[in-house]
Amino acid sequence: MKEKDERWIPERDPSMGEHTQAGCENRRLEKICSKFLEGTGPEADVVISSRVRLARNIRDHLFPPLASNLQRKNILQLCREILQEEEERFSRFQFLELDSISGVFKQVLVEKHLISPLMARENVCSALCLREDETLGIMINEEDHIHIQCMLPGLQLEQAWQEASLLDDCLENQASYAFHEELGYLTACPTTVGTGLRASVMLHLPALVITRQINRILFALNKVGLVLQGIYGESTDFTGNLFQVSNQITLGQSEDEIWQNLYGVTRQLINQEKKAREHLLNEGRERLDDRSGRALGVMRYARVLGVQEVMQLISDVRLGLDLGLVRDISAGTLNKLLALTQPGCLQYLKGRELSAYEQDLERAAQVQKFLDC
């Protein structure tokens, strides 16, 4: 496990002073646009990513919401020791204490879904232990002592569950979990008790939005124990036609039942979205072609771009790309643009706080730069 990898040292890195501004920006850009974003998994034209999170607590220690700073510090130390015991397994992981990084960099981690918004706000003695490829991580002292997270591109729920579960077994070699024979894994929040498993998929559903079928579908999801959120947590902000569907029930179903249920529903959503796309193509191919062409045009030539606007534009171009109407751009580029144009990433890239207007200017400049490459 690496303590201080340069890749993770944010803007305070003194070595950066010796480089040119452009050099620093390039290095920061590399951190934002990690390899994960290039990945294209199964069903990548609708499913952006699959994620599995396991909540665990260590026996005989207060849960983080009620623990004092000292108790949280003890948990952090305990987790550190556990990870050190399994050194070989964690050799490709980096350990990042959240107290020691800037607010902007925390925002970058939230925008990349590597930590939760809660953890960015409440992070006394919290840490993130993240594998180099950024697909597997452990959040320490979030709402529970340990949150194991595996996030993979495309529809890969089974793989994500297996990988998270393997890491869980590995931690359990060293730690005794708070577990109840009847209730399962005991968690701080009653909504996660039992398996402690939250599985989710991030979906791009533009055709269901355009054909106004989405509300009917959202209503149906609730009936099968699934919940729909915006991509940044508990909000219902569906900007960019991006949706996150996850399981609500964690007690009374096995882990396999939980991910399989979500998988089945995701398959149905994919089919519905594809049917809607076909319908739109039959109704007027030129109209769709125009939509993605215009979006690409605005992205290339706009000078001021808001975050919501750019997310909608990216969605329009992505739809064109998936339908073969746009060719000179890749899905990976769009994924990277989606990450790069978020407020935290933009400010991190420039190495300073930007006003809302400055962000809009910078966003437009970065989009152009990216598309010109």
Add this chain to the structure above:
Amino acid sequence: MICEKCDKKNATVHFTKIIHGKKTEWHLCESCAREKGELERPFGGGFPLHQFFSEMMGFMPGGSSDKLLPQAQTGVQCSCCGLTYAQFGQIGRFGCENCYEAFAKCLPALFRKLHGSQKHRGKIPLRTDKGVKLRKDIALLREELQRKIAEEAFEEAAALRDRIKKLEKEREAGGAAGEGKG
């Protein structure tokens, strides 16, 4: 947008207040909003989601209007972390694993509402006592057996019955060995 109070930082907290029918809009940075008391969090400042959670579960702070939080139970306190059931209702979080025992009487209704169940059917930690694992496996197989019988899939039911018998023997043997050691 710049914070209306300090005129320096970005305004990230936006809210509208309507007092006696008069509407005022505020755009503040996080530190000014906190100073103004608009970001105050109850109970030590650690639970930004408490309100969302409390409302979702039908808990209301204070507990007076809630069916899930009977007055008689609000004073129950966890002997380990000191959290009372009323506080649990407000923050929607347990303080420690012992809370599950301390509030045991009130929890089945809550779990039924949240999950439609109150019995774990998933993974069991490898370190758990082998007897616990066997008991859980047997219980799951029995449920499966009932389903197969209802479906009139008798061959599969017979195979399940044999597996259950085998596991029960194993459990008895394990228990006897355990007693012998004790």
